[in-house]
Amino acid sequence: MANGVAFDDAVSKIKSGAASNLNIGAHLVWVEEKSLSGVKLPGNYKIFFIKYVLGLIKLADIEQEARTQLDKISRSGIKPQFINSHQHLHLLPSITNIVIKLAQEYNIAHIRTVNEPINFGGGKLLRKLQLLFLRWLSRSAKIKIKTAGLQINDFFVGVVNAGNLDKSYLEYANHIANQYPNATVELGCHPGFEDEALRKKCQHWGNYHWQQEFELLKNHHHG
Numbered sequence: 125m126a127n128g129v130a131f132d133d134a135v136s137k138i139k140s141g142a143a144s145n146l147n148i149g150a151h152l153v154w155v156e157e158k159s160l161s162g163v164k165l166p167g168n169y170k171i172f173f174i175k176y177v178l179g180l181i182k183l184a185d186i187e188q189e190a191r192t193q194l195d196k197i198s199r200s201g202i203k204p205q206f207i208n209s210h211q212h213l214h215l216l217p218s219i220t221n222i223v224i225k226l227a228q229e230y231n232i233a234h235i236r237t238v239n240e241p242i243n244f245g246g247g248k249l250l251r252k253l254q255l256l257f258l259r260w261l262s263r264s265a266k267i268k269i270k271t272a273g274l275q276i277n278d279f280f281v282g283v284v285n286a287g288n289l290d291k292s293y294l295e296y297a298n299h300i301a302n303q304y305p306n307a308t309v310e311l312g313c314h315p316g317f318e319d320e321a322l323r324k325k326c327q328h329w330g331n332y333h334w335q336q337e338f339e340l341l342k343n344h345h346h347g
Contacts, residue, residue, distance in 0.1 A: 125151045125153050125157065125210075126150070126153075126160060126192075126193035126194070126196040126197050127153055127157045127158055127159070127160045127193060127196075128153065128157060131196075131200075135200045135201075135202060138202060139201065147205040147206065148202055148203075148204060148205060149204050149205055149206040149207060149208060149234075149236075150193065150194055150197055150204040150206070150207050150208075150232065151208055151209065151210060152190050152193055152194075152207060152208070152209040152210070152213075152214060152223070153193070153209065153210040154172065154186060154189060154190075154209070154210070154213055155167060155168060155169045155172050155210060155211060155213070156168070156169070156210065157210075159189055160189065160192040160193055160196060161185075161188045161189045161191075161192035163182075163185035163188055163189050164185075165181070165185060165186075165189065166181075169210075169211040169213065172211075172213065173213075173216075176216055176218075176219075183218055183219070183222060186219055186222055187222045187225075187226070190222060190223065190226055191226060194226060194230050198230070204230070204232050205232065205233065205234060206232065206233070206234035206235065206236065206277075207223055207226075207227055207232055207234070207235050207236070208235070208236035209223075209236075212236075212238060212258055212261075214235070214236075215237070215238065215258060215261040215262055215265050216261065217261070217264065217265075220235075220264075220265045220268055220269075221268070223235060224268060224269060224272045224274065227272075227274055228272060228273075228274070233274060233275050234274065234275045234276065234277065234308075235265075235269050235274055235275075235276060236276070236277055236280065236310065237262035237265055237266050237269070237276045237277065237280065238255070238258040238259060238261075238262045238280045238283060239259055239262055239278075239279060239280055240255055240259075240279075240280050240281050240282065240283045240284065242255060242256065242259070251283065251284045251285075251286070252284060254283065255283045255284055258283065275308075276308075277308045277309070277310040278304065278307035278308050278309065279297075279300050279304070279307060279308070279309045279310065280309075280310045280312060281293060281296060281297045281300070281309065281310070281311050281312065282310075282311055282312025282313055283312060286312060286314065286332075287314055287331060287332030287333060287334075287337075288331065288332070288333055288336075289311075289313055289337050289340060290340070291340065291344070293311070294311070294340070294341075294344050297309050297311045313337050313341060314332060314334055314337055315334060315337045315338035315341050315342075316334030316335065316337075316338060317334070317335060317338065318334050318335040322334065
């Protein structure tokens with residue numbers, strides 16, 4: 125997240141070798157964080173979506189902000205391997221076109237799509253409806269991305285229970301990876317160190333358990 129408060133810390137950790145074996149991606153952020161380019165965009169993704177549908181989002185602003193974020197990542201010495209975005213906004217058709225153009229320009233091979241199976245896990249009805257919508261958007265995005273000569277992840281797990289991943293999700297992702305050994309399986313997760321500042325900043329996200337996910341991933345990795 126080029127406009128995230130922990131950007132410099134993340135870059136230093138990557139360069140220190142702590143994450144040298146990981147693929148690092150650009151997580152484009154158009155809402156909820158401060159714009160780097162100075163363009164004015166809605167602070168809330170729901171308002172963003174309504175304005176997008178009504179044609180009130182300037183696509184030039186979207187491109188300018190995304191370009192500024194990618195430039196900052198490049199200047200830091202990090203070469204992103206993939207692109208995704210906060211609240212999956214890059215899957216909105218006109219924004220997908222912009223992201224494909226930038227991925228080609230910055231030589232970034234992969235763009236995330238969402239195709240989590242609808243029948244796995246619990247989750248709230250609203251989350252499942254959001255997943256259905258993301259799957260629908262991803263179908264057309266996938267065609268455009270592949271036509272452009274870029275690549276996508278084959279599977280994505282973690283939408284319905286975002287913020288509340290448990291061991292069954294890890295086992296399910298591993299099951300898919302074993303079943304399709306040549307596929308790219310992406311696990312969406314939000315590990316973090318919880319404190320009052322984080323809870324206050326992200327209280328509108330709902331019931332997220334960053335520390336719990338961190339411990340789960342750490343223990344699974346060591347196990």
